[in-house]
Amino acid sequence: xxxxxxAGAQAQLLPGPGFGTPLxxxxxAPDVYRARRARLMAELKTGLAxxxxxxxxxxxxxxxxxxxxxxxxxxxxxxIMDEPxxxxxxxxxxxxxxxxxxxxxxxxxxxxxxxERLPLGSLIEQRTGIQRVQRSTRLGGLVTQLATRAKELxxxxxxxxxxxxxxxxxxxxxxxxxxxxxxxxxxxSGLLTALRSVKxxxxxxxxxxxxxxxxxxxxxxxxxxxxxxSERQLRRVLEEGFATAGGxxxxxxxxxxxxxxxxxxxxxxxxxxIRDGDLVLIDAAxxxxxxACDVTRTFPANGRFSAAQRVDYALVLxxxxxxxxxxxxxxxxxxxxxxAKEVFRKAGRIDEFYHGLGHYVGLDVHxxxxxxxxxPAGAVITxxxxxxxxxxxxGIRIEDQYLVTAAGSERMSAGIPRSIAEIEAAxxx
Numbered sequence: 001x002x003x004x005x006x007a008g009a010q011a012q013l014l015p016g017p018g019f020g021t022p023l024x025x026x027x028x029a030p031d032v033y034r035a036r037r038a039r040l041m042a043e044l045k046t047g048l049a050x051x052x053x054x055x056x057x058x059x060x061x062x063x064x065x066x067x068x069x070x071x072x073x074x075x076x077x078x079x080i081m082d083e084p085x086x087x088x089x090x091x092x093x094x095x096x097x098x099x100x101x102x103x104x105x106x107x108x109x110x111x112x113x114x115x116e117r118l119p120l121g122s123l124i125e126q127r128t129g130i131q132r133v134q135r136s137t138r139l140g141g142l143v144t145q146l147a148t149r150a151k152e153l154x155x156x157x158x159x160x161x162x163x164x165x166x167x168x169x170x171x172x173x174x175x176x177x178x179x180x181x182x183x184x185x186x187x188x189s190g191l192l193t194a195l196r197s198v199k200x201x202x203x204x205x206x207x208x209x210x211x212x213x214x215x216x217x218x219x220x221x222x223x224x225x226x227x228x229x230s231e232r233q234l235r236r237v238l239e240e241g242f243a244t245a246g247g248x249x250x251x252x253x254x255x256x257x258x259x260x261x262x263x264x265x266x267x268x269x270x271x272x273x274i275r276d277g278d279l280v281l282i283d284a285a286x287x288x289x290x291x292a293c294d295v296t297r298t299f300p301a302n303g304r305f306s307a308a309q310r311v312d313y314a315l316v317l318x319x320x321x322x323x324x325x326x327x328x329x330x331x332x333x334x335x336x337x338x339x340a341k342e343v344f345r346k347a348g349r350i351d352e353f354y355h356g357l358g359h360y361v362g363l364d365v366h367x368x369x370x371x372x373x374x375x376p377a378g379a380v381i382t383x384x385x386x387x388x389x390x391x392x393x394x395g396i397r398i399e400d401q402y403l404v405t406a407a408g409s410e411r412m413s414a415g416i417p418r419s420i421a422e423i424e425a426a427x428x429x
Contacts, residue, residue: 023127025079027289028202030129033079036195037099040077041092043191047152048091050143051077052168056084070290072364073156073192080128081290082115087139088130091146101130102139143172147180157189157368193368197360198378204403206291207362207380208412209246211401213286214295215416217241221256222417222426227276227301231256235270238284247286251293251365254284258301262395263388265355274301279309279394285365292365294382295413296399303427305420309394312387313420316396319343319385323357327402327409329377333357333369340385352389358382361401379404380412 025033040049053074070081078101080086087102101124106117118124124133134142147153153173160167170185177183199207220241225234235256242250257267258274262281274280283296298313300306305313319340326339337357344350360367361380375381384399398418402409417426 023082025128026081027206027291028079030079030127032202033077034129037077037088037090039195040191041090041098043195044090044092044154044188046093047150047154047186048089048093048143048146049154049156049188050139050169050172051088051090051156053078053080053086053088054084072367073158073196075290076192076196076363078128078130083117085136087136089139089143089146091150093150094146097131099130100132100134100142101128102134102136104136140172140175144176144180147176147183151180151183153177153183153185154188155185156192159189190370190373193370194373196362196367197369198376199362199380199403203291203362204380206289207293210251210286210288210291210293211295211412213242213245213247213288214251214284214293215413216245217247217284217286218282218295218297218416219426221282222297222299222423223429225274225280225299225301225427227274227278229274231258231261231270231272231274234274234280234282235284238282242284242286245286247288249287249290251285251287255282255296256284257281257395260390260393262298262397263390263393264395265388276302277306279396281395281397283397283399287365291363292361293401293412294359294361294365294384294399295401295416296384296386296397297416297418297423298396298398299417299423299427304424308392309396310420312389312392312394313396313398315343315347315349316385316387316398317419319353320383320398320400323383323385324400324402324409324411327375327381327383327404329379329404329406330374332374333371333381336383340383344385344387349387352387353385354388355386358384358399375404377404377406 051074054071068084075081078088085104089100091098111117173185217238221234221238224237235254256270258272258280259278261267261272278301279298280301281298285293285295322339322343323336326335340357344353358381360369380403382399382401384397386397388395400411400413403412417423
């Protein structure tokens with residue numbers, strides 16, 4: 001695409017290809033995201049769809065401190081990870097221009113504090129691969145204009161509870177429908193979920209790299225733990241292991257919980273000591289190129305499970321094995337959960353397992369999924385049963401990640417010690 005005279009003059013002033021945001025698409029080239037948008041538009045066929053990216057920060061007092069995380073659907077369709085407040089418009093029924101990117105207006109004063117942004121011009125179109133780029137102030141006018149021809153607005157989600165704020169996209173659609181007679185709003189909230197559920201080979205490659213880094217971090221933690229350490233000290237060992245092995249970020253905030261703390265599912269304080277005789281639960285994973293993985297391991301601080309700990313750990317492992325045995329394409333998620341719960345129920349321990357069995361993983365650590373639909377081949381899911389017993393001062397969770405195939409599954413987290421014998425051997429090493 002040739003540069004306009006103004007855009008060319010602007011480009012000559014840029015100190016290098018990394019200057020300004022949006023920096024381009026990540027982790028794949030623009031043509032990957034162009035193809036994804038084309039797939040979505042082929043499903044929609046007519047009408048138009050608006051997809052809002054994440055806004056900068058939820059808490060105003062953290063404006064300069066909180067990291068920005070792009071909305072998963074928007075990131076999957078655009079690869080634009082670094083532009084808060086961006087909006088994508090797709091109009092499959094239009095003859096020539098079918099996609100627009102809307103960006104907030106520049107604030108030059110704020111850019112001196114945060115990051116400098118690119119001016120509008122063909123350079124942004126080249127970096128993103130999106131046909132037209134405009135400022136957000138023009139969004140309402142364009143969507144109204146498109147709606148007069150399309151008469152159909154596709155809502156791609158998210159569906160939220162009645163107590164939550166109305167999604168921005170629906171707010172916009174209601175305004176448009178009130179001004180363009182005959183315009184309808186169609187629920188297509190399951191469409192992106194279905195498209196994202198089946199992982200592309202390039203996505204799986206990044207997830208395997210993330211898992212390799214995760215494997216290194218968990219093994220480092222097992223080999224380094226000693227009674228007398230703090231949970232926070234062990235977390236530093238774990239996360240350094242992720243980074244050294246190629247992790248580019250954390251898939252989520254690491255959980256390192258010893259003893260009774262592990263009975264709290266999302267314990268994040270990490271100020272407790274690790275005592276002799278404690279079980280240590282680590283729920284943590286690296287990411288690569290924003291693609292996540294998710295693994296939990298539980299192991300004895302002193303390197304050997306006690307007799308009682310062995311019994312409970314074996315029960316959790318049996319519940320995981322029961323679910324794993326049923327996992328293949330076409331199976332309902334509830335069938336896996338029922339299989340795991342039946343193991344705990346027969347042992348009289350069902351009330352000590354009080355969370356879901358797992359979830360999909362991908363661009364988000366909790367990728368969206370529709371549990372009413374059969375699990376497709378190519379999905380990546382976790383199986384993570386647990387027993388949480390405050391009276392015994394312990395929590396045990398075993399979480400592995402699986403690639404679903406037509407015949408069964410592949411355990412992507414293989415190689416991270418899981419059985420009692422594997423864990424004790426790794427800790428001796």
